[in-house]
Amino acid sequence: MIEKTYQPADIESRMSRIWEEAGAFKAGRAERRDAEPFTIVIPPPNVTGSLHMGHALNNTLQDVLCRFERMRGRDVLWQPGTDHAGIATQMVVERQLMERQEPGRRDMGRAKFLERVWQWKAESGGVIVNQLKRLGASCDWSRERFTMDEGLSRAVAKVFVELHRAGLIYKDKRLVNWDPKLLTAISDLEVKQIEVKGSLWHLRYPIEGTNFNPDDPSTYIVVATTRPETMLGDTAVAVHPDNEKLEHLIGRNVVVPLVGRIIPIVGDDYADPEKGTGAVKITPAHDFNDFEVGKRHRLPQIGVLDREGRLTLSDNEDYLRGLPEGALMLAEELHGTDRFAARKAIVARLEDFGFLDKVEPHAHMVPHGDRSGAVIEPYLTDQWYVDAKELAQPAMAAVRSGDTTFVPKNWEKTYFEWMENIQPWCISRQLWWGHQIPAWYGPDGKVFVAETEDEAVGHALGYYVEQGILTVDEGAEMARDPAKRDGYITRDEDVLDTWFSSALWPFSTLGWPDETPELKRYYPTNVLVTGFDIIFFWVARMMMMGIYFMKEAPFSTVYIHALVRDENGAKMSKSKGNVIDPLHLIDKYGADALRFTLAAMAAQGRDIKLSSQRVEGYRNFATKLWNACRFAEMNDCVVPAQFDPTVAKETLNRWIVHETARATSEVTAAIESYRFNDAAGEIYRFVWNVYCDWYLELAKPVIMGEDGPAKSETRAMIAWARDEILKLLHPFMPFLTEELWAVTSTRTQLLTLSPWSIKADLAGEQDALIAAADPFAEPEPHADPSEPYFRDDAAEAEIGWVVDLVTAIRSVRAEMNIPPATLTPLVLAGASAESKARAQRWNDVVKRMSRLADISFADRAPEGAIQLLIRGEVAALPLKGIIDLAAERARLGKEIAKADADINRVDLKLANENFVANAPEEIVEDEKEKRETAIARKAKFVEALERLKAAE
Numbered sequence: 004m005i006e007k008t009y010q011p012a013d014i015e016s017r018m019s020r021i022w023e024e025a026g027a028f029k030a031g032r033a034e035r036r037d038a039e040p041f042t043i044v045i046p047p048p049n050v051t052g053s054l055h056m057g058h059a060l061n062n063t064l065q066d067v068l069c070r071f072e073r074m075r076g077r078d079v080l081w082q083p084g085t086d087h088a089g090i091a092t093q094m095v096v097e098r099q100l101m102e103r104q105e106p107g108r109r110d111m112g113r114a115k116f117l118e119r120v121w122q123w124k125a126e127s128g129g130v131i132v133n134q135l136k137r138l139g140a141s142c143d144w145s146r147e148r149f150t151m152d153e154g155l156s157r158a159v160a161k162v163f164v165e166l167h168r169a170g171l172i173y174k175d176k177r178l179v180n181w182d183p184k185l186l187t188a189i190s191d192l193e194v195k196q197i198e199v200k201g202s203l204w205h206l207r208y209p210i211e212g213t214n215f216n217p218d219d220p221s222t223y224i225v226v227a228t229t230r231p232e233t234m235l236g237d238t239a240v241a242v243h244p245d246n247e248k249l250e251h252l253i254g255r256n257v258v259v260p261l262v263g264r265i266i267p268i269v270g271d272d273y274a275d276p277e278k279g280t281g282a283v284k285i286t287p288a289h290d291f292n293d294f295e296v297g298k299r300h301r302l303p304q305i306g307v308l309d310r311e312g313r314l315t316l317s318d319n320e321d322y323l324r325g326l327p328e329g330a331l332m333l334a335e336e337l338h339g340t341d342r343f344a345a346r347k348a349i350v351a352r353l354e355d356f357g358f359l360d361k362v363e364p365h366a367h368m369v370p371h372g373d374r375s376g377a378v379i380e381p382y383l384t385d386q387w388y389v390d391a392k393e394l395a396q397p398a399m400a401a402v403r404s405g406d407t408t409f410v411p412k413n414w415e416k417t418y419f420e421w422m423e424n425i426q427p428w429c430i431s432r433q434l435w436w437g438h439q440i441p442a443w444y445g446p447d448g449k450v451f452v453a454e455t456e457d458e459a460v461g462h463a464l465g466y467y468v469e470q471g472i473l474t475v476d477e478g479a480e481m482a483r484d485p486a487k488r489d490g491y492i493t494r495d496e497d498v499l500d501t502w503f504s505s506a507l508w509p510f511s512t513l514g515w516p517d518e519t520p521e522l523k524r525y526y527p528t529n530v531l532v533t534g535f536d537i538i539f540f541w542v543a544r545m546m547m548m549g550i551y552f553m554k555e556a557p558f559s560t561v562y563i564h565a566l567v568r569d570e571n572g573a574k575m576s577k578s579k580g581n582v583i584d585p586l587h588l589i590d591k592y593g594a595d596a597l598r599f600t601l602a603a604m605a606a607q608g609r610d611i612k613l614s615s616q617r618v619e620g621y622r623n624f625a626t627k628l629w630n631a632c633r634f635a636e637m638n639d640c641v642v643p644a645q646f647d648p649t650v651a652k653e654t655l656n657r658w659i660v661h662e663t664a665r666a667t668s669e670v671t672a673a674i675e676s677y678r679f680n681d682a683a684g685e686i687y688r689f690v691w692n693v694y695c696d697w698y699l700e701l702a703k704p705v706i707m708g709e710d711g712p713a714k715s716e717t718r719a720m721i722a723w724a725r726d727e728i729l730k731l732l733h734p735f736m737p738f739l740t741e742e743l744w745a746v747t748s749t750r751t752q753l754l755t756l757s758p759w760s761i762k763a764d765l766a767g768e769q770d771a772l773i774a775a776a777d778p779f780a781e782p783e784p785h786a787d788p789s790e791p792y793f794r795d796d797a798a799e800a801e802i803g804w805v806v807d808l809v810t811a812i813r814s815v816r817a818e819m820n821i822p823p824a825t826l827t828p829l830v831l832a833g834a835s836a837e838s839k840a841r842a843q844r845w846n847d848v849v850k851r852m853s854r855l856a857d858i859s860f861a862d863r864a865p866e867g868a869i870q871l872l873i874r875g876e877v878a879a880l881p882l883k884g885i886i887d888l889a890a891e892r893a894r895l896g897k898e899i900a901k902a903d904a905d906i907n908r909v910d911l912k913l914a915n916e917n918f919v920a921n922a923p924e925e926i927v928e929d930e931k932e933k934r935e936t937a938i939a940r941k942a943k944f945v946e947a948l949e950r951l952k953a954a955e
Contacts, residue, residue, distance in 0.1 A: 005636050005746050009629040011593025011622075014742045019136060021741075027755050028073075028141040030080035030525070041077040042528040043069060044509050045142060046541070047150065049088035050124060051095050054134035056567040056575065056613065057534060059585040062140050063598045064564060064605060064679055065532045069141050070734035071674050074759040080525050081141060082512050084148035085131060089437040089501045090185060090193065090374055096120050096436075113435050113496075120436050124149075134586065139594050139737045141755065148512045150504045151438065158511035159438045159504050160454040162552065167442075167452045171390045172430070174450070176304075178294045179429050181382030183312035184375040187433035188386060190500060192540050194379055196368040203365035204231045204350060205280060207358045208240060211256035211265055217357035224249065224257060224268070225360050227279035229367055230289070231353065232314070232346040235262055235322065236307040239285040241296055244270040246281050260358035261349065263327035269300045288383040306383045312342045342380075387431040387440060387497070391547070395422045398546035401556040407546065410677045411607045414535060414563045421539050428544075430500045437498030444493050456494065463492050506544035509557035526553060530560040538563070562677050564605060570614035572925030588618050595736035596622035602735050603683035610928075624687060625739050628732070631695050632725055632743050638706050640722040641748065648723050649793055653713050655705070656720040657798035659698045662689065663727050664793040667760045670731050686731050694724060697806055701848060722747070730760050804838070804874055805845050811871045812853040812880065818947040819869075819886050820894075826856035827885060832864040832877040869950045888951060895948040902941035909934040 022028065030040075043065055048058060065081065073079040096119055097108055108116045132147065148155060166172040179188040207223040209215035215222045226240055237259050242249045253270040273296050274283045287297030288306040297304060305322055309315040316322050316334035323334065333352075337345055353359040370379040399422050401407045402415055409415045431440060443451045443459040445467065453459035464478040473481075481487045504511075513522040527549070533542060542561055549557030568574055569581040576582065588597045592615075599621040604611040648660045666689040673682035698721075705717045725747065733740040733754055744754035812829065821827065829849075831842060842849070842858055850858065864870050867883030882888070909930050912918050919927055 005633045009626050015738045018738045018741050030143045035078040038078040041072040042080045042525040044082045047084045047086040048131045050085040050128040051091045052131045060601045063601045067734040083142035087151045089434050093436040155511045160441045178381045181380045182372040184377035194370045195373045199369040200366050203363045205360035208257040225280040226282050226284045233286045233289040236286045236305040237284045238302040240268045241271040241274040243274040243276045246276040263330045314340045314345045386429045389428040391425045391428040394547035395425050397550045407556045410562045430503050431497040434498050440495040442495040506548045528558045531558040532562045535563050565610040567611045592618045592622040595739045599735050602679045605679040635721050640718040642722045654798050657795045658802035661795045809852045829855050829858045830879040895944050898944045902937045905937040
């Protein structure tokens, strides 16, 4: 029995329990042992995370694919799991320690701190998983993985060792994004650029060999900088070789103000002659661009900031080398000063000595750590790197050959642009939580890379015995007793970048490096669903690692979804206060309504503008289906055993089979091509418009009438079409459809494990229909007879005529503002015998649904009638005397003029280059949408006006 009111919360909790108890989502089910596998790996959310709208979209689309393929009989593995999220998790636990006034991480020590992290993970690490279950994610939760599980950690160690052995992992001193608050290198993804209103300081660098005079420009070169404090580490000034004003200085030297160090003026394209003063200071140890300039000109790298962003001068040998005596006091005075305080002190001193030319207000982008909020410092330090350029070559080849394709395809260009210009990948992080780098150092700094400590110790002891540094007995004793190794061999304290372990996700989760049955069956995976922002950080790296270690790309398709924005098109952010919480929407409208909204708006390449009103609208859609199912139940609509819809006798019933088959075909094709919005749109149209508004309405007189074959057949067909709807809708609205599937029959099989749709070969029925109409017609070829296939052109022509006629009449009535109580006549002009017969058969229905007084026939349309073209024939609505045609014409003219004004207003804005260049992206897109809406509105009024003119 279907409850009177649709209550999502009750259904969702109950269905989740039923699915779990039945093991409905487990891969490798016995009955599907021989089925074709279908695999998706979940982009593992951070273990610290909670469900946000990006997760909701990403996992909804994955779930649509998994439920769809599961119903199509495939052995589906949707591999779930979470990422250990190095920085985020360490910060959460450190904050917890601070709030509880317990000893901090360093006071506690590494081993104890890691115990606390694992404890936190056990207590709080499952939040995001439970939220994904609330969304309806049909993962095989029995296979849930964590990036620091023992098996995955073993895979990480093996990959590191093998890549190091191949020379693809190495240690190097390079610039990194350094967070002076978290005291670690961070990835580009963890850096956010924030516009800051700062200053541009123009500094005078004295030219060597001249008598510096602030009033004599020939004695100095002016350099503009936003970071005067880093001038202490300058090792050159760069001028563009084509700079006519300054090229004569290339090859000469300047004196670094306050410091007194002599540095060269070099010619380099990096110096933009049109920007600033045309000359730039080069500080290779504190700027990524300067680092590259420094490499080109073999400049020294002088770091003048420490790990915490403080000046490090008086004990800095590189800085002190060659420093004049007079500058030593500056080094002593500023040593240990915070970089921003040092900036003020240095600027003041530059001004005192005449080195400050001028100061300009200057807004510029400054990198900040997305977690710490600290200003990020380009920092020169020893780190571990992966030779990403070498690994990128086969990863690019896989996409070029079509082994892996991007959807939408334009993202391939983004992928190639980044891969072709890829830089070494810094994989070390100065944290405690994560995969500790499997490298150990001997007393002389020699590194030993191995999968385990015992293996590393074996290599080290063998090496030092061979070198005569240890005796054989000493080596054997150390091998036996770990306590004797203390201070002799030390493990690298750093951990690996989180993206390193997640790059192995498609195969490490399946048991690699062991040759497991799961690895053989489910790798490579079929599709990866992810956001564009991690194409570089995750997708590209999975491609590199998968091809290198598995000799095959990890997925055949990469579907890139867009962003979910607020209803105005603005990117959601806490600072703007426009973040929409998916859990709040689930609580209010149900998970199904949110899922359907996201899928219905997921057009390829277009961001989603989400509003609660849209979600509420799809909640109403769910209620519409719920009430339709209640209507069927109250009218004893059930599917008899062995029911065959293709042998129905009633035209209306054959029409709904035709429409169901067509909808099934279109939805199937749309999901297969990742057009989720088209699939959802077709389901919505079919359920609301075709089934509820037309089929049930047209069927009501039959099921309310006398008992007989027509009534029995119609009842069965209502129930059959309802079941097909539940199948089509299940991937999008799983909770609602599973509930209705259970309560509308005595079926024991869950809907989620039921066949997708009509599986019988209906081609024979199709051929019989064609033969009946034309005995000499050749049967149409059927590419795949297992797919839904049914067409009844005769039934579609008849019922389609009724639908088109009523729809057109309703549209005119709305356009012309005809009150519902006013009944109008209808004249079928020059109607064929077939149309006359249809009009007679459906007379009462058409009159009732179109608010008609009568239906008549004539050779031609009467004067003053609005003419409608219905499937090639004219239907006329005589409206003279019913409406004021002149007044209506004037009204439509005003509406057209108003639409034109709206279009022109937007065109003027979009023609303004300054507006397009400076307005936020969402504002420009909003204006374009307004224009499209106005154009559509105008077209509607123009069409109505043309009808009026034709009636005169």
